[in-house]
Amino acid sequence: MEFSSKGYNSGNYSSARPSYPSEFFDTLRKYHVGGEKLLVDVGCGPGNFTLDIARNFQFERVEGADKSPIMIEVAQQKFNAAKMKNLHFSVHAAEDLDWVQAGTADMITAAQCSHWLDFKAFQESAFRALSENGTLAIWGYVDPILTDFPGLDSLLLEFQYDLHQLGPYWEKPGRDILRDLLQSQIIDDTKFQDVLEVCNRVRDPEPKASDHKPLIINREMSIIEFEQYIESWSAYNAWKRANQGKSDIRKSFIHQLKTQTGLSSQSRINVAWNTVYKFARKRT
Numbered sequence: 653m654e655f656s657s658k659g660y661n662s663g664n665y666s667s668a669r670p671s672y673p674s675e676f677f678d679t680l681r682k683y684h685v686g687g688e689k690l691l692v693d694v695g696c697g698p699g700n701f702t703l704d705i706a707r708n709f710q711f712e713r714v715e716g717a718d719k720s721p722i723m724i725e726v727a728q729q730k731f732n733a734a735k736m737k738n739l740h741f742s743v744h745a746a747e748d749l750d751w752v753q754a755g756t757a758d759m760i761t762a763a764q765c766s767h768w769l770d771f772k773a774f775q776e777s778a779f780r781a782l783s784e785n786g787t788l789a790i791w792g793y794v795d796p797i798l799t800d801f802p803g804l805d806s807l808l809l810e811f812q813y814d815l816h817q818l819g820p821y822w823e824k825p826g827r828d829i830l831r832d833l834l835q836s837q838i839i840d841d842t843k844f845q846d847v848l849e850v851c852n853r854v855r856d857p858e859p860k861a862s863d864h865k866p867l868i869i870n871r872e873m874s875i876i877e878f879e880q881y882i883e884s885w886s887a888y889n890a891w892k893r894a895n896q897g898k899s900d901i902r903k904s905f906i907h908q909l910k911t912q913t914g915l916s917s918q919s920r921i922n923v924a925w926n927t928v929y930k931f932a933r934k935r936t
């Protein structure tokens with residue numbers, strides 16, 4: 653997987669990616685009725701979100717785990733420095749939570765990684781590790797949209813998915829699962845109950861009215877920051893490795909974007925993502 657490859661810049665990942673808004677953590681906090689002893693964040697990457705949740709909740713212990721040793725190394729360095737005693741990181745696959753004592757995890761989160769997982773194995777493992785009333789929370793975001801420039805929607809989609817651009821470099825089926833907002837990842841109702849599932853498509857002409865707040869991910873950034881965000885994509889990193897010596901596909905995309913809009917490197921743009929979240933409670 654690209655996130656585990658040596659050339660992947662996991663330091664850039666932390667600064668280039670959007671963060672999750674505090675309103676979303678409020679929604680998750682309201683949903684959660686279990687204890688607050690242990691939270692396990694699988695696929696934690698460089699640990700930024702794990703730190704956010706440690707700050708937004710009152711869990712006695714927070715464990716971030718990722719199967720990429722490179723990601724965990726970055727997370728450990730950063731958070732050793734932050735000296736948060738209740739936060740730990742380790743290398744583990746999400747499908748194998750045997751290192752968590754059965755029935756002790758009050759919440760298990762999988763942020764922007766569930767599409768990579770063997771979802772059946774993950775659910776089984778999570779079910780075993782969760783405590784009574786424990787919450788399973790998964791969410792993700794995909795397909796950035798420059799909200800003020802609808803004319804660029806097709807350019808962005810072509811850059812990401814055209815066969816001659818980044819299209820072949822996304823790992824499958826993960827990318828397709830995420831683009832479909834995790835619709836194929838069905839929560840097993842023999843193991844979980846009170847399932848809450850909310851999708852948000854930025855350009856949806858007729859969004860369904862819902863009692864539940866969607867996960868809104870927006871970020872204002874400069875064009876330079878948008879380029880750095882593209883640098884954090886697994887597909888762009890895979891393209892770079894396969895096309896050494898060729899002129900940078902990201903630069904030509906940004907050039908086209910600037911030509912079509914008249915924007916400069918310093919111009920600020922509003923970027924929004926399609927999102928999904930699914931919360932479920934361990935069946936008792």
Ligand SMILES: C[S@@+](CC[C@H](N)C(=O)[O-])C[C@H]1O[C@@H](n2cnc3c(N)ncnc32)[C@H](O)[C@@H]1O
Nearest residue numbers: 655695696697718719720745746763764765768
């Ligand atoms: C896009 S990053 C998400 C990082 C972080 N959770 C966030 O919200 O920004 C996806 C992470 O999932 C990890 N990952 C992929 N498959 C995994 C698996 N089977 N078990 C654990 N981690 C996995 C990757 O190594 C990568 O760090």
